[in-house]
Amino acid sequence: MQPFQPEEVIVEPGSESSPIYRNLKAALPQVPFIVMDEVALEHSHVDFSARDFGSAKKKLLLTRHKGEFLKKCPGSDGQVCCNYFVINFASNCSMDCSYCYLQEYLADNAALKVFSNVDDLLKEAEELLSKHRCFFFRIGTGEITDSLALDPYIGFAREVVPFFAEQPNVLLELKTKSDCVDGLLHLDPRERIVVSWSMNPQEVIDLDEHGTASLDKRIQAAHRCQKAGYRLGFHFDPMIEYPGWERDYERMLDQIFATVNWQRISWLSMGVLRGTPGLKRTMRDRFPRSQLLTGEQVLCPDGKLRYFQPLRVEMYRKMLGWIRRGAPTVKVYLCMESKEVWEQVFGFAPSCAKELGGELANFGF
């Protein structure tokens, strides 16, 4: 995995007192830190627009988050939803996957940002969790950033894991393509933290997951987390179809189940490569040689391109077979798929988001 080495860290006044600032200063002693207010930032040379999405990742902006940290995962129109909440502690990602939806989602706000006011985040979470003790929350931090890729520099996990580990009605999922787990290993997750990996065969990682950890390193990191008491999750998402994909995905699953104890896996998810036509245009500009552009994808009713349904259902069914061979009773769900696809893959579909969310929460234990 490529170490994170920003050209500069731009600090909004008021953020210097935060633990994130202190951690960054200690981890990046050679990087210039520039304190600059919003007005000065707007008139500076710093270009955070999407004109060059890759360049936006080379600078880090440390700023206060002004809105709400906790949001309901938006899901996708007409698709089965898993009733998930997200915490946005950062925005954008230091890695650069060619299929990443952030290229479109953050096109007008591409800056790589970390929010310094973790105390506000924890306060908001405390209010929500204590107000609804009868509801069990699944919350993730990997929606618009990678949960752990920046952790060696910002130390976010050690600021929040102890808090969530104490809560009776939450599972916090830290989702990553990195192997940056050192900051987690000395903390006590108390069955409240799931560390999960987005997984693809090394062949896909080499071609389309730029700057991420290798498959071996992700699996080894998962093994270390499991030994430290964490529950695990794996997301086979996005699954990529190419000649020989079956061999590579089957081998990857065998490798995972040979290394980690599947009985301590909270959930696995599957989802095929998907994106809007707008994202595809961006991919053409940024990664014109990527073979991902050549898949047999069709436009679905929710406005996203996916492999045509019989093809992707066959992919899911094959994956499920290999998963069941290694982990017979682990909870598996589909991400952003219709009820029809659920029926074709599993023979059933959850009746509502509450049902799927409840099941996943139960499987967390």
Add this chain to the structure above:
Amino acid sequence: MSWDRADRDALCQLAVRLKIGENHLRDLMDWLEEIALRDQSEIHTLLRDKVITEIESDPRFGRADKLKRIKEQVRRVRFPRLAQTEDSIRARIQELKLHPEIKVTVPSGLEGGSLRVEFSASNREQLKNQVAKLAEAADKGSLQEIFALLAGRTTEGVL
């Protein structure tokens, strides 16, 4: 992807000859680029393919018909397994030998996994007849195969 001169000229000449509108042209450009990327081929070579040149020179087709057929041919090359699955489904719909008033179709791109059946009747007798014919068709193996194809289960190693 930037197009080289030979590719640009080949498509441009086709576009002029068939007066291709912007939307059709954009579809063709995307598909041709993606085929060339996937197959490591050149766009001007793809456009010189026998099937395409035969459609273009066939005097039985008008301009709009030629464009429709050429576009369908490029789509078939761009989405070979989708096209093959659609063909297999179409063949099995034919095997059902349904009354012309009963129309069975699948959604574009095969998304949704279901068949659409349409029929009309102008009296009760007609309706009863058509329902009976439909029930008869429902017992045929071809219909089972259609649903299998829609659910990604291969009956002829299609996928």
